Amino acid sequence: MNKFVTVCILLLWPMALAADEMKMAVTTSFANSGLAEILLPAIADDLGLNVQLLIVGTGQALKLGEAGDVDAVLVHSRAAEDAFVAAGFGTHRREIMYNDFVIIGPSGDPAGAHMATAATEAFARIAEATAPFVSRGDDSGTHKMELGIWTATGIEPAGDWYRAVGQGMGAALNTAAGMDAYILADRASWLNFGNKAGLGIVFEGDPALFNLYAYIPVNPSRHPHVNSKAAVQLEDWLTGPRAKALIEGYRIEGQQLFRFSAVEK
Amino acid sequence: MVGPILPLRAESIRVARGGKTLLGPLSLEIAGEGVTIVLGPNGSGKTTLLRALHGLERLREGAVRWAVPEPETRSQQAFVFQAPILMRRSVVDSIAYPLLLDGLLRGEARARAADAAEAVGLGGRLALQATDLSGGEKQKLAIARALVRRPQILFLDEPCANLDGRATREIEAILATVREQGTRIVMSTHNVGQARRMADEAVFLFDGRLIDGGKASDFFDTPQTPEARAHLQGDLFP
Amino acid sequence: MNDILTGMIEAVRLILTLDPTLIEISLRSLEVTVSATLIASAIGLPLGAWLAINRFRARRAVIALLNALMGLPPVVVGLLVYVMLSRSGPLGVLGLLFTTKAMIIAQVIIITPIIASISHQAIRELWAAYHDLLISLNTTRWQRIKALLWDGRRALLTASLAGFGRAIGEVGAIMIVGGNIDNATRVLTTAIALETGKGNFALALALGFILIALAIAVNLALHLLSKTERNSLW
Numbered sequence: 001m002n003k004f005v006t007v008c009i010l011l012l013w014p015m016a017l018a019a020d021e022m023k024m025a026v027t028t029s030f031a032n033s034g035l036a037e038i039l040l041p042a043i044a045d046d047l048g049l050n051v052q053l054l055i056v057g058t059g060q061a062l063k064l065g066e067a068g069d070v071d072a073v074l075v076h077s078r079a080a081e082d083a084f085v086a087a088g089f090g091t092h093r094r095e096i097m098y099n100d101f102v103i104i105g106p107s108g109d110p111a112g113a114h115m116a117t118a119a120t121e122a123f124a125r126i127a128e129a130t131a132p133f134v135s136r137g138d139d140s141g142t143h144k145m146e147l148g149i150w151t152a153t154g155i156e157p158a159g160d161w162y163r164a165v166g167q168g169m170g171a172a173l174n175t176a177a178g179m180d181a182y183i184l185a186d187r188a189s190w191l192n193f194g195n196k197a198g199l200g201i202v203f204e205g206d207p208a209l210f211n212l213y214a215y216i217p218v219n220p221s222r223h224p225h226v227n228s229k230a231a232v233q234l235e236d237w238l239t240g241p242r243a244k245a246l247i248e249g250y251r252i253e254g255q256q257l258f259r260f261s262a263v264e265k
Numbered sequence: 266m267v268g269p270i271l272p273l274r275a276e277s278i279r280v281a282r283g284g285k286t287l288l289g290p291l292s293l294e295i296a297g298e299g300v301t302i303v304l305g306p307n308g309s310g311k312t313t314l315l316r317a318l319h320g321l322e323r324l325r326e327g328a329v330r331w332a333v334p335e336p337e338t339r340s341q342q343a344f345v346f347q348a349p350i351l352m353r354r355s356v357v358d359s360i361a362y363p364l365l366l367d368g369l370l371r372g373e374a375r376a377r378a379a380d381a382a383e384a385v386g387l388g389g390r391l392a393l394q395a396t397d398l399s400g401g402e403k404q405k406l407a408i409a410r411a412l413v414r415r416p417q418i419l420f421l422d423e424p425c426a427n428l429d430g431r432a433t434r435e436i437e438a439i440l441a442t443v444r445e446q447g448t449r450i451v452m453s454t455h456n457v458g459q460a461r462r463m464a465d466e467a468v469f470l471f472d473g474r475l476i477d478g479g480k481a482s483d484f485f486d487t488p489q490t491p492e493a494r495a496h497l498q499g500d501l502f503p
Numbered sequence: 504m505n506d507i508l509t510g511m512i513e514a515v516r517l518i519l520t521l522d523p524t525l526i527e528i529s530l531r532s533l534e535v536t537v538s539a540t541l542i543a544s545a546i547g548l549p550l551g552a553w554l555a556i557n558r559f560r561a562r563r564a565v566i567a568l569l570n571a572l573m574g575l576p577p578v579v580v581g582l583l584v585y586v587m588l589s590r591s592g593p594l595g596v597l598g599l600l601f602t603t604k605a606m607i608i609a610q611v612i613i614i615t616p617i618i619a620s621i622s623h624q625a626i627r628e629l630w631a632a633y634h635d636l637l638i639s640l641n642t643t644r645w646q647r648i649k650a651l652l653w654d655g656r657r658a659l660l661t662a663s664l665a666g667f668g669r670a671i672g673e674v675g676a677i678m679i680v681g682g683n684i685d686n687a688t689r690v691l692t693t694a695i696a697l698e699t700g701k702g703n704f705a706l707a708l709a710l711g712f713i714l715i716a717l718a719i720a721v722n723l724a725l726h727l728l729s730k731t732e733r734n735s736l737w
């Protein structure tokens with residue numbers, strides 16, 4: 001029996017890890033873009049830093065930072081970010097890059113969203129036609145962007161046609177594909193999505209759909225255990241030339257997804 | 266070492282369940298050497314009496330007293346149940362089990378268990394699973410397991426009730442040897458022939474009460490009660 | 504149907520090419536679930552035996568509690584462990600959130616009631632059979648538990664395997680407390696959820712098939728082991 005317990009303890013507490021590591025909460029849309037798979041190995045090479053990604057919605061990402069469960073966050077929801085920093089949970093906010101959102105819909109586009117000249121108009125047409133629309137409904141950056149557009153149209157989205165699924169981008173896209181619905185998605189997630197079924201891009205290009213990613217280190221004076229040294233190193237790297245080249249050079253199906261927008265301090 | 270635990274005295278003991286008296290009140294003394302046979306028809310309380318003496322039944326009244334404090338007698342008593350209770354182990358490990366409880370090392374326990382198995386004629390069955398034995402062999406295994414701690418007193422509850430003539434004779438022979446080696450035996454049976462062959466002393470139960478008994482020669486020749494007389498003659502009760 | 508076929512083909516390809524990511528997450532699945540099963544067994548098996556042989560006042564309440572805990576949704580367990588282990592929670596100083604240890608803790612909480620409950624049933628039957636003998640042999644309480652656990656080991660193996668099966672296929676709790684971090688806490692089930700989310704059904708299915716194969720392999724291996732033991736007892 002004693003031996004047994006010892007074995008259990010050994011299994012539970014393996015040797016401490018050697019390399020420096022930090023945890024960063026990122027949004028589903030960023031993870032789905034596939035850019036992380038390019039950046040993380042380069043970071044490990046350049047800094048000897050093992051960055052562990054927690055892939056969640058913007059809301060949860062900020063919660064994780066607030067609780068001190070991660071060392072930094074990389075999110076895209078301006079108002080929430082400002083509130084986060086103002087409340088002292090993060091030290092500061094640093095823009096890194098942006099990509100854009102697209103409106104996805106059934107290829108027949110029954111609501112005629114493709115004829116719109118602005119994102120708000122496209123949404124209004126969908127609501128008018130009461131065509132099925134899938135919302136993330138999970139407090140994510142994408143969800144907040146979607147709600148912002150609805151507010152701008154002055155329409156309160158409600159009814160049978162409006163389906164809030166409360167899931168990540170991929171699951172929401174799966175749902176939209178299953179019911180031939182409209183959905184707002186970030187371009188990267190859309191391009192990487194494997195189950196497009198009868199869906200396609202029905203509207204894109206409105207600057208209102210641009211999606212700005214910002215990096216916020218968690219405040220070490222609130223959470224002394226955070227690896228702020230690594231967080232600073234990572235910030236320098238993400239805003240540096242190597243990151244710029246990798247971000248701007250990243251393409252899916254020939255399309256550039258991200259534009260680097262960090263400014264020197 | 267524990268000193269002699271006998272005599273054993275049951276003083277006005279009564280066992281009841283749900284308000285119904287199953288046994289007693291009765292008093293009884295087990296002393297000296299030899300074999301005491303508990304006799305009586307089915308349902309007369311033989312099993313209950315043996316279990317009460319061994320400490321397996323809660324007494325409503327009275328007490329069972331030994332020559333030494335009861336906790337010291339525990340390792341000196343052994344019990345063979347009517348339907349042998351078999352562990353999910355091999356023959357040798359089943360017999361070794363009580364020795365392991367006493368803190369013996371596995372190797373020594375098995376060696377002594379093998380001797381005990383040999384003594385009851387199970388020497389060739391050591392590695393077999395206990396549950397794979399024949400009926401007679403199962404009962405022999407239970408006897409070997411009971412004897413392996415060399416108890417001063419051995420209780421047996423109708424050990425031959427479900428056995429054929431040959432297995433019965435073998436078990437009687439084993440018990441005769443045990444008796445000669447000085448172990449006190451208290452055994453129930455409803456088989457009058459077996460009682461005559463084995464008893465030094467007899468106790469006759471009827472309807473939960475001890476109504477007859479004494480030295481074997483006296484009891485079998487001149488039973489004092491009509492119930493005992495009828496039972497010894499093989500009469501059926503209404 | 505097409506997805507299932509491509510999934511199977513993909514599964515075979517991943518296994519044949521010894522895909523390093525696949526091997527890594529499979530080994531992590533095993534590490535987490537085997538550890539959880541061992542710990543939960545060390546707690547649940549004696550607990551089940553204890554409940555089977557002891558009559559105490561709170562016994563019925565404890566059994567009812569166990570049965571209730573068996574039905575506890577893993578997500579709720581995950582959430583509770585998460586809240587406890589979060590840096591701002593009571594056990595935050597341990598820094599266990601988003602590690603395999605947190606996943607093991609969650610799985611232990613999920614499967615201990617299952618293991619305890621099944622072993623309780625099995626040991627209760629064995630105890631009914633052994634009761635008079637073990638009392639007659641003047642065994643201590645701990646000796647009784649040991650004998651029942653040892654002689655009931657095949658039934659108990661089944662209890663542990665039921666726990667293992669539940670844990671290896673569990674996703675809700677370990678997703679929450681482990682975070683599904685690549686190279687750190689990603690296991691088969693969370694990878695399946697992730698790939699499904701990306702719409703990569705073939706890969707998700709392939710991982711699913713591998714998960715099933717792994718569970719079957721562990722079960723078969725243990726049953727074979729316990730059989731051979733039966734024939735070489737002495």
Ligand SMILES: Nc1ncnc2c1ncn2[C@@H]1O[C@H](COP(=O)(O)OP(=O)(O)O)[C@@H](O)[C@H]1O
Binds near residue numbers: 311314
């Ligand atoms: N658990 C029990 N509950 C109620 N009555 C019982 C129980 N066990 C035995 N009895 C009764 O007690 C009496 C004595 O039984 P027992 O000692 O087994 O007799 P014997 O061994 O002489 O056949 C019988 O009338 C039997 O029906």
Ligand SMILES: [Mg+2]
Binds near residue numbers: 311347
């Ligand atoms: Mg009887």
